Amino acid sequence: MKTLQATNDFVIKFANVNGSGSASANTLFAKSIARMGVPVSPRNIFPSNIQGLPTWYEVRVCEAGWNARRGGADLMVAMNPQTWEKDVAEVTPGGYLFYDSTRPMPAGKFRDDILVIGMPLTEICNATYTDPRQRQLFKNIIYVGALAALLGIELAEVEKLIGEQYKGKEKLLEPNVKALRMGHEYALAKLPCPLGLQVQRADKVGDKVFLEGNNAAALGAVFGGATVCAWYPITPSSSMAEAFAKHCRKYRMDKETGKNNFAIVQAEDELASIGMVIGAAWNGARAFTCTSGPGISLMSEFIGLAYFAEIPATLVNVQRAGPSTGMPTRTQQSDVLLCAFASHGDTKHPILFPQDAKEAFEFTADALDIADRLQTPVFVLTDLDIGMNERLCDPLTWDDARTYDRGKVLTKEQLDAGARFGRYLDVDDDGITYRTYPGTHPSRGSFFTRGTSRDRYARYTEEGTAYVDNMQRLLRKFETAKHFMPKPVVRPAAKPSRYGAIYYGSTAPAMEEALALFEADGIHLDALRVRAFPFQDAVIDFVNDHDHVFVVEQNRDGQLRTLLVTEGALDPARLGAVLHYDGTPITARFIHGDIAKRLSALQVTPLRRTVAGGASGE
Amino acid sequence: MTYLAKPKLHHPDLPKNALGLTRRDYEGTISTLCAGCGHDSISAAIIQACWELAVQPHRVAKLSGIGCSSKTPTYFLDKSHGFNSVHGRMPSVLTGANLANRELLYLGVSGDGDSASIGLGQFAHSMRRGVNMTYIVENNGVYGLTKGQFSATADRGSKSKRGAVNTDEGIDLACLAMQLGASYVARSFSGDKHQLVPLIKGALTHPGAAFIDVVSPCVAFNNHEGSTRSYDYVRHHNEAVNSLDVITMHKEITAEYPPGSLQEVRQHDGSVLRLRKLADDYDSSSRIAAMSYVQSHYARGEIVTGLLYVEPDAIDLHEHLGTTMRPLNELGDKELCPGSAALAQFNASLR
Numbered sequence A: 001m002k003t004l005q006a007t008n009d010f011v012i013k014f015a016n017v018n019g020s021g022s023a024s025a026n027t028l029f030a031k032s033i034a035r036m037g038v039p040v041s042p043r044n045i046f047p048s049n050i051q052g053l054p055t056w057y058e059v060r061v062c063e064a065g066w067n068a069r070r071g072g073a074d075l076m077v078a079m080n081p082q083t084w085e086k087d088v089a090e091v092t093p094g095g096y097l098f099y100d101s102t103r104p105m106p107a108g109k110f111r112d113d114i115l116v117i118g119m120p121l122t123e124i125c126n127a128t129y130t131d132p133r134q135r136q137l138f139k140n141i142i143y144v145g146a147l148a149a150l151l152g153i154e155l156a157e158v159e160k161l162i163g164e165q166y167k168g169k170e171k172l173l174e175p176n177v178k179a180l181r182m183g184h185e186y187a188l189a190k191l192p193c194p195l196g197l198q199v200q201r202a203d204k205v206g207d208k209v210f211l212e213g214n215n216a217a218a219l220g221a222v223f224g225g226a227t228v229c230a231w232y233p234i235t236p237s238s239s240m241a242e243a244f245a246k247h248c249r250k251y252r253m254d255k256e257t258g259k260n261n262f263a264i265v266q267a268e269d270e271l272a273s274i275g276m277v278i279g280a281a282w283n284g285a286r287a288f289t290c291t292s293g294p295g296i297s298l299m300s301e302f303i304g305l306a307y308f309a310e311i312p313a314t315l316v317n318v319q320r321a322g323p324s325t326g327m328p329t330r331t332q333q334s335d336v337l338l339c340a341f342a343s344h345g346d347t348k349h350p351i352l353f354p355q356d357a358k359e360a361f362e363f364t365a366d367a368l369d370i371a372d373r374l375q376t377p378v379f380v381l382t383d384l385d386i387g388m389n390e391r392l393c394d395p396l397t398w399d400d401a402r403t404y405d406r407g408k409v410l411t412k413e414q415l416d417a418g419a420r421f422g423r424y425l426d427v428d429d430d431g432i433t434y435r436t437y438p439g440t441h442p443s444r445g446s447f448f449t450r451g452t453s454r455d456r457y458a459r460y461t462e463e464g465t466a467y468v469d470n471m472q473r474l475l476r477k478f479e480t481a482k483h484f485m486p487k488p489v490v491r492p493a494a495k496p497s498r499y500g501a502i503y504y505g506s507t508a509p510a511m512e513e514a515l516a517l518f519e520a521d522g523i524h525l526d527a528l529r530v531r532a533f534p535f536q537d538a539v540i541d542f543v544n545d546h547d548h549v550f551v552v553e554q555n556r557d558g559q560l561r562t563l564l565v566t567e568g569a570l571d572p573a574r575l576g577a578v579l580h581y582d583g584t585p586i587t588a589r590f591i592h593g594d595i596a597k598r599l600s601a602l603q604v605t606p607l608r609r610t611v612a613g614g615a616s617g618e
Numbered sequence B: 001m002t003y004l005a006k007p008k009l010h011h012p013d014l015p016k017n018a019l020g021l022t023r024r025d026y027e028g029t030i031s032t033l034c035a036g037c038g039h040d041s042i043s044a045a046i047i048q049a050c051w052e053l054a055v056q057p058h059r060v061a062k063l064s065g066i067g068c069s070s071k072t073p074t075y076f077l078d079k080s081h082g083f084n085s086v087h088g089r090m091p092s093v094l095t096g097a098n099l100a101n102r103e104l105l106y107l108g109v110s111g112d113g114d115s116a117s118i119g120l121g122q123f124a125h126s127m128r129r130g131v132n133m134t135y136i137v138e139n140n141g142v143y144g145l146t147k148g149q150f151s152a153t154a155d156r157g158s159k160s161k162r163g164a165v166n167t168d169e170g171i172d173l174a175c176l177a178m179q180l181g182a183s184y185v186a187r188s189f190s191g192d193k194h195q196l197v198p199l200i201k202g203a204l205t206h207p208g209a210a211f212i213d214v215v216s217p218c219v220a221f222n223n224h225e226g227s228t229r230s231y232d233y234v235r236h237h238n239e240a241v242n243s244l245d246v247i248t249m250h251k252e253i254t255a256e257y258p259p260g261s262l263q264e265v266r267q268h269d270g271s272v273l274r275l276r277k278l279a280d281d282y283d284s285s286s287r288i289a290a291m292s293y294v295q296s297h298y299a300r301g302e303i304v305t306g307l308l309y310v311e312p313d314a315i316d317l318h319e320h321l322g323t324t325m326r327p328l329n330e331l332g333d334k335e336l337c338p339g340s341a342a343l344a345q346f347n348a349s350l351r
């Protein structure tokens, strides 16, 4: 049998039982590879189905630095008997299977086209530890030690990481290191070290940090000045609220009084969370909520109120696979239209699409500014893939000269100085009007906020002209929004091309890798990464400048494509939908395969002929 | 229709409060409710209570849901910011507003449909949290604004204008509020200004979740024979257990009461709730006794009114959360942003 041979370029997958303490051991494994200067991108896969409590952790080791999921598993660490069959079947032919051989497995349970490596982990643990919890926990560390030996991971790096993790908790440090070495020594003595898959020290990580999107977004909310957070638990967004609480305890306690410069409420549902956010923002605090699709559905009535009454709100939607409960622990980009048009009546909302943890940090902080500036709900759309996985990204940065943009708010002094105040009066001709916070002035600047139609001075009215005047101004404001949103990122191909691709959010890593594959094929494809809705002119121009543009996204219906067609008044025939929506993160292999197929079809009958009527394809 | 501003010609002899303001300074625009609607009397009582307490109008935030009752915040305190939110969701908006600035007075106005039907959940949770607010439900047993359907507080057996009998059990919001941890709970009747005004004053000075259920007849849809929320019915079944006098710090104590029947409750802010017992066996300091009293009298067809329960040492949501005394909406970059040095440390911890 020919086994796989690869250095710094393979996928290893851990099949574990939830709650067995494997998560921290697996992270330790991934981080130690990064410490050797070799980029890794791990992903958690945790079905909502709790029978057998299976979880998987997939680590792509990739010196070239591609962060996308690759697909397949070259080495399976099969620690969950319940999922054994599926796990064994998934191994790439010529790949490796590592398992706990304490209980002998019948021969029929293996495959003969892979290399099987058995290690009696349970036996070793039972012989060494008496406490059942210790037996379980150290089993994980022992396999990390063994894998280090098999894959050529430097033990010193793993030990250093353990040292950092248990700094100040020396009691825990020593037994962990001992377990690690035990595994390592066993593997060197008894297992086929080294495997064909090897990690070799490189210098491709630099100062990159290993960061989870939810954690980053939460920190963005702290840096962006959010003081009120109201939320209701829902996977995959809960860890953002929890991280916000953790960051606040660290950064937001008043040093003198020990009191909190923040308020976090776990609300009774998403209606209440968004209600609290709106109430707080109406009253001049920066407020946000984080949720996932079902939460946005519930919040819809309130989102319309905030749109129409013009109250800032920041909503982070960590998307999961819908509709309904869908696949709650799987990733998708399927709430684009929901967020763009949430609520009844004519509504439109600004959306930011971060591609990774770094942008999740930046865009969440930006969103708080933008919401205040535009006085409207603003969405940050991430997803499970970004939110719940640690990914290597550039270190976070913050400009200390930056100040919060609190938007158009009249102060007591301005009111005293005689500032003309009409809550919905567009004095600057940008669609954005001035507001006042409650309690500002004894006699000037009070107004009534309502979801019903009103005139420019916030007085209730059902006059059609006043209503239309207001709705038109809201459109002007939406136009203004484009200036405050992050600009698209264009990646021109090496040579001018008639073909383009548009992508956004968590599709970015796979798309970038796919673009490299096209370049290697000699196929030129311009690419543009959308980072915000409403679309700036550059996005629409990009489509107009190409004969055919592929819109790559992770949903069934091509939601961003729909938005492009309607908002940009574009010919749908010129926009091809490249769609991946089975709940797993999109891969470069998929994008490359799908677009290549369509390109060759397009080149046979160039589309321009049908659309533009006659121009010949070259 | 745009709103009707009230002419503001001040009579020179109008009495002034401690701030030098007259009652007119606490009014709003002219009501568009039906003539005789109980809700208008409640607005008048709110105006009177705020004037007597010499509350600074602009330091009040008035919030409501949707309904005839929820429209009323336009009819009082026009120097205050108001917020007519969505149906049944005033409590969450008020909670958020309160989190943003703990220094204002929060007045929530709602209807029985708004709070007991669509908004029962938010009502309950705002009480549980102990949001520092005055929460008034203008309870007419029907949805006035959508033309008279039964609401969730309608008594079982009561008759609609068209003759339909309500077969669902009615929700007693006051009992619910007591059970859920509200620290000031009262019930009154829109037609009894002498009882209602002090109860609102007490609620406004109370440093926690204060709830008042005010029976407020709907003359258009629920003021007929067979209704248990008509003016006649309430007058005949009203059972007041005490009468309240609210003594603020700057007011002298003058009234004389027969000894023994008086109970004084001193609140955080120094104000004193002076309660005169009308029912000998009523104890407003015990949640459980109060609930049991109210329910057993309800079983006899009586509507128990007065200050039903008060806990002087109430703890509000901010205390639970440990929030800073400064309003959160006043904090700026300096207090809120950890800055680049902290970020560099954060980065370092992630390598």
Ligand SMILES: Cc1ncc(C[n+]2csc(CCOP(=O)(O)OP(=O)(O)O)c2C)c(N)n1
Binding pocket: B066, B067, B068, B069, B070, B087, B110, B111, B112, B113, B114, B115, B138, B140, B142, B143, B144, B145, B146, B151
């Ligand atoms: C989501 C939603 N559903 C239904 C309505 C229609 N609606 C408006 S007011 C109301 C009932 C109000 O009843 P109540 O709170 O008792 O107020 P009242 O008019 O009796 O004072 C209803 C059902 C609405 N505004 N919003």
Ligand code: SF4
Binding pocket: B032, B033, B034, B036, B037, B038, B039, B068, B069, B140, B144, B145, B217, B218, B219, B220, B221
């Ligand atoms: S319909 Fe009823 S509740 Fe509404 S204003 Fe008229 S009397 Fe009042």
Ligand SMILES: [Mg+2]
Binding pocket: B067, B069, B111, B112, B113, B138, B139, B140, B141, B142, B143, B144, B151
């Ligand atoms: Mg009602």
